[in-house]
Amino acid sequence: MAKGTNVGLSSLSSHVGSVLVGLSWVSPAGDGDADVSVLLLAANGKVRGDGDFYFYNNPAAADGSVQLLGKTPTENGDEDRISFDLTAVPPGVARIVVAASRYGGRNFGELADVEVTLADGTGERLLRFAVEDADTVSAIIFGELYRRGGEWKFRAVGQGYDSGLAGLATDFGVDIEDDAEDGEGTPDDERDTARNAPAGQAAADAHSSANASGTRTGTGTGKETGKETGDGAAQAGGPDPRTAPSRVPPPRAPGGTVPPAVLTTRPRTAKKKVTLPRADRKALAENESWRPSRLVPVPTLKSDRDREVRATSVLLSVMAQVPEFGRRLTAAFGAPAGRMETYTEVVLPHGETPRRPDGVIRVERAGKLWTALVETKTNGSALKPDQVQAYMDIAARRGYEAVITVSNDVALEGSPLVDVKIDGRRKHRVALRHLSWAEVTYQAQMLIRHEGVGDRAHAWLLQELLHYLQHENSGCHGFQNMGAAWVPVRNGINDETLCEGDPRALDVVESWERLVRQLCLSLGGELGQKVLPVHRAKRGADPAARRNRLADGLCREGRLQAEFRIDGAPGILALNADLRTGKLRTSIEIPAPEQGYPLSRAKRLLRRLAEAPADLHVETLLEGGAGGPRGTLERLRPEPADMLPKGDTGVTGFRLSLFKSMGNSRGNAESGFIRSVDNAVHRFYTSVVVHLDQP
Structure with missing residues (x-):
């Protein structure tokens, strides 16, 4: 035309x-x-x-x-x-x-x-x-x-x-x-x-923004869009902005008419982030046994070697294809922002026996290359010191910048997962970095669910990666074993035979710290908020000394404790695992409202907790640090006055707590300790803490 x-x-x-x-x-x-x-x-x-x-x-x-x-x-x-x-x-x-x-x-x-x-x-x-x-x-x-x-x-x-x-x-x-x-x-x-x-x-779908100001101009003919050629249609009139009605109309009925579609607010041309919907659309499958096809199938994986090879290839491929994701994972390792290419099963010379690292990452910027060797482990496989040492030597000889290890373990400050020897005579230094599969999952969640990426295809690739990582057969589930010391320490606490200074208690404390860090990643990925562990120690304190104190406390009291700071939460979320009673306690302390009479403030709190579990424990905190009345929501809802102390003692706040039975086994099975802790923290936040932001 x-x-x-x-x-x-x-x-x-x-x-x-x-x-x-x-x-x-x-x-x-x-x-x-x-x-x-x-x-x-x-x-x-x-x-x-x-x-x-x-x-x-x-x-x-x-x-x-x-x-x-x-x-x-x-x-x-x-x-x-x-x-x-x-x-x-x-x-x-x-x-x-x-x-x-x-x-x-x-x-x-x-x-x-x-x-x-x-x-x-x-x-x-x-x-x-x-x-x-x-x-x-x-x-x-x-x-x-x-x-x-x-x-x-x-x-x-x-x-x-x-x-x-x-x-x-x-x-x-x-x-x-x-x-x-x-x-x-x-x-x-x-x-x-x-x-x-x-x-x-x-x-x-959601896209990017357009300019919001300017003047109208033609492309060379001066014709108006309303000008009819051959039909004699009327020319369009001038601007006449209108405001939107307040609701969306129902679907059009057969043979009937429907008013114009309306929006609850005025349109915004500023683009939204591209994120995939949380709730899946209704499937077209005949029954639930049908499974949608996936970019990367997982159920066929049978051996640890198969899982390791496929996990490496999937991860590195998505890193190269989704720039935001690749940059997010490598920026902390010193990689520049540039064009990234990734490779798997590369053969590199190393004496009489060539080495085959699981992968290689190369980033090019301004004609310069940044290179990292990648070694991955899945399931419970541990990193091998001699293998990592060989890759460090190869990287040093070839001028590579880093060796990145990826496994389900979580590295702790001052406690490296693998001890390697660094040849101080070499001018070129190689960085050894570790990445947990839990952190990979977290970064994918943050991008796909909360921050968005620049392309719909990239969003779909990230969603496929996330499905792969979270599949039970992928072997990429993060920290999932409390270690060989867990059962003897738990038994020693129960029969009171565990003594201070026992190295097994230190092993359990380190495993607990890894679990806490993983909880921060999993909860933060779900919420899209920063979740950080709270350490009651001075900045710069020796991590090893802190862990030794915690190990001695575990021997004396039989409890593992942790605190979480969550952006937007009204207080610190506390977690207490009592190995003597087998109970997990999640709690948060919130300040009492400053305005209103005591009874009205108690009623206001109960209204905010209308959707919270009935077995939630509420304890009133009094001036001077004394404990006040306490009870479950089930008992306090009909009698809010029971939350108030007798006399003129002032109320400073409330402590809200949920209790749950603790898993016994050291692994990540349904009845395991790790799974029970994860469920307890997520349940407390989603059923209690989220309601505390309501007025």
Whole structure:
């Protein structure tokens, strides 16, 4: 089609009840892209409400008339596709505008082969329109579908805007919420897109921002989008912003009409992060025995060697393909920000016996290479000192920067997992770094669930990696064994035969510290918050001396204790494992409200804990450190006054606690100690702490 021409769809095909519009372009530099958007317009040339604006933050109509499908690979690159069910378009809609916008100061003049195509319901392509004079505009209206004489027509528009997505939407009556600075000055690699979303998942998509200010301009013809060529249609009117109704309408009933889709708030063109939905969509499988196909299958793994090889390959491959993830894992090891490539099963000379490290990471920046050898272990396999020593020697000879070990163990400060000898005569020093599989899982969770990544395909790759790491057969479950000293120490505490200075108690304390660090990672990954262990010691204190004191305390009192600081929580979460009673106690102390009468403050606390477990223990804290009344929620809910002390003693706060039976075995089985501790901490936070932020 030529610019400004139009054609009736029924003259091209008999299957035009639904059509598929594709927008595509090519970036000569390989780094260009744009975002599509759709506006449903009434006869006056304006949206009926803000919900008639479909873009990355509002990708689908409730009635199914519009759905942004995301990108589909083509022979020349990617095509952004939009599905239209023309039979479901409300009668009040006279025109459907199809547009695209760029962001970060980019314009369409930097792209080539900018075009729009339209296919019918069978997938047969009906028309094509190439935009040849894009110039420096940051947004373009490619074309529009409109009603005329009882049928739908398509018009090739090709009109440009230099005001970006927000300016285009505002011109058609959408009330944009963005501040003037939204979308400005943010680097492309910090903006997240949903460009590779498959059909049916567009509702989970979220993209990057567009400029929020500017003026409208043509691309060279001066034509208005409302100008009809050959049909005598009226020209669109001027801007008339409208505010959005307050609720989303119900789906369109058969044969009925539906008001325009509306949003609860004004649209924001600032892009959301690309994260995958927490809740899965309803499966199409006939029964629960059907399992979806995975990029990396796990159930077939039989041996530790198979698990080790596959885990290494999966991890290094995703690191290379998802820059944010690869950078997150290697930045702490001194790697520069640059192009990363990863390799597995590389053979390197080492005396008479060549060595084969599990993997190699190479990062190139400004013509310089940073290289690290990788040695991985899965399940309960321990790192071998002689193996790691050989890799350190190879790295030193070849000028590599680091050796990275990956296993389920957790390295502790001042207590290396592997002792290696460093040849002080060598000028080139090699760093030995350790990465726990629990930390790998944490970083993947933070990116995929909370922070977002810059590409939908990258998000999917991270989701596949996360599924692999958390599968029971992967062998990448993090710290999962309290060690050989656990059972004798537990028995020694029970029969009071464990003496201070027993080295087995120190082993248990070190295992406990590893478990605590892993709990911080797992809880932090779920919440998207920093979770850090609290050490009641001066900064710079000797870690070994601190662990010896804790070991002596374990021998005397029979308890393991830990505290967690969680961003946003009203207090420190405390964990106490009493090996004598076999009980786990999770608790938090919160200050009493400063305003109100004592009884009203007690009632306010109980209201905040309305959804908390009935067996939650509540203890009132009094001035001077004395303990006050205590009881379970089940007993205190009908009698809030029982929380208050007699007399004039002031209430300073409340201690909330949950008790749970402790697992006995040293491993990570369902009945094991590690699993019971993990469940106790997560249950306490999700059932108690989350409610304390409510007013």
